[in-house]
Ligand SMILES: Cc1cc2nc3c(=O)[nH]c(=O)nc-3n(C[C@H](O)[C@H](O)[C@H](O)COP(=O)(O)OP(=O)(O)OC[C@H]3O[C@@H](n4cnc5c(N)ncnc54)[C@H](O)[C@@H]3O)c2cc1C
């Protein structure tokens with residue numbers, strides 16, 4: 001009988017925990033999960049699921065606008081109903097995910113966890129829980145600008161819960177959240193301004209495709225202010241004033257601070273146990289183990305160069321499940337991790353970038369999808385992909401801008417991950433017509 005309350009104790013109940021924590025408990029390992037907020041964490045409650053639910057009508061209105069004349073009548077988005085619909089879909093998720101954990105045999109404990117020593121965690125300054133192994137899976141929280149009036153701004157969670165759409169929305173930051181929410185707010189009828197830190201939008205994506213998306217948003221009325229150097233937010237009667245640049249200013253009704261996300265490590269007691277970390281997250285080795293032998297970390301809170309996305313948290317959670325249940329003793333070996341920004345159209349990518357491919361002298365082919373008949377069915381005006389083949393003819397990278405870029409890239413993942421050559425690709429036939437087929441056809 002173990003001297004600890006749990007074999008494995010997770011701090012945080014997001015994807016980095018439940019995807020592996022539930023199956024781990026099913027193997028007979030005694031699992032505890034401590035969560036200070038909603039079970040499920042960011043992705044289901046205030047991230048992916050919530051966002052994609054309110055984006056769906058955006059995608060549909062765009063398509064309907066293009067088919068105007070064939071489809072009769074104008075479609076507009078009722079913001080309040082859209083938010084209500086999103087809430088209906090996600091409301092059940094914390095309970096469902098709690099049941100997934102408890103049905104597997106894990107205990108879910110509500111409260112804020114803090115290390116007391118390397119085997120003991122204190123919940124809400126009251127309850128002491130001990131464990132042989134502890135996994136830090138506390139994720140990220142919104143970064144807030146350190147400027148006067150910063151409390152007048154809101155974060156992505158506030159945006160997803162807005163009951164009424166403000167007339168004018170100003171977004172500071174042009175990363176994933178800035179661009180996805182600019183797309184949604186613009187399509188829903190708000191006057192949107194995006195304030196860039198530099199002159200770059202979505203700096204990790206292929207810039208010519210980003211430019212296509214930016215140009216389209218500009219045509220739809222979104223204003224982009226480059227190198228804005230935001231200095232101050234202030235309340236002026238019924239509106240908000242933003243001071244930026246060389247004493248310039250603008251007025252708005254609602255401000256979204258989308259300047260990034262930072263590790264959730266406050267009041268966790270890491271210094272007490274000597275776990276090493278910095279502002280980028282917790283340092284781990286190739287077994288996701290911190291410098292303290294029995295303490296591990298997984299998901300967004302880990303300091304690494306991977307995209308901070310759900311599939312990466314999922315993969316790490318599954319890896320730890322296999323490590324802790326002795327199904328593996330190997331270091332973690334990441335597969336190709338794709339990423340997408342859900343603008344309209346989307347930009348998706350996997351494998352090596354066009355820039356990297358060019359530097360290596362690889363073959364880069366361009367597919368003009370807007371002129372491919374299947375993309376013309378719904379009159380997609382912005383649709384192109386680039387495929388990168390190495391010198392042996394293996395597909396090693398892809399990036400696409402189109403309405404269904406995420407599915408096209410998903411379809412090509414096996415070829416990139418398992419290094420199919422052109423002969424192997426030609427053996428695969430897909431369902432026709434389909435986005436996946438169109439992508440394979442070119443691989
Ligand atoms: C607006 C938005 C949209 C996104 N859209 C996408 C998308 O479309 N696709 C995609 O792949 N990814 C998306 N992401 C990213 C995705 O949500 C994250 O990569 C994923 O949720 C990471 O999971 P995690 O388990 O590491 O962290 P989280 O899901 O953040 O879970 C961490 C949990 O730890 C809890 N916690 C923190 N500190 C403590 C403590 N001391 N004690 C107890 N509990 C604690 C928190 O309450 C939280 O529930 C989005 C993120 C945001 C913000």
Ligand SMILES: NC(=O)c1ccc[n+]([C@@H]2O[C@H](COP(=O)([O-])OP(=O)(O)OC[C@H]3O[C@@H](n4cnc5c(N)ncnc54)[C@H](O)[C@@H]3O)[C@@H](O)[C@H]2O)c1
Pocket residue numbers: 145172173174175176177178180195196197198200201202229230258259260261307308309339340341342
């Ligand atoms: N589709 C998806 O997978 C998805 C969607 C949303 C969020 N996410 C995840 O959430 C994380 C956070 O997203 P995000 O958009 O907040 O972060 P991000 O890092 O993508 O973007 C932050 C933006 O803020 C800007 N910025 C930083 N400091 C600034 C300042 N002082 N003034 C003005 N601008 C400033 C940066 O230049 C950048 O454009 C991402 O890492 C991403 O992985 C993923």
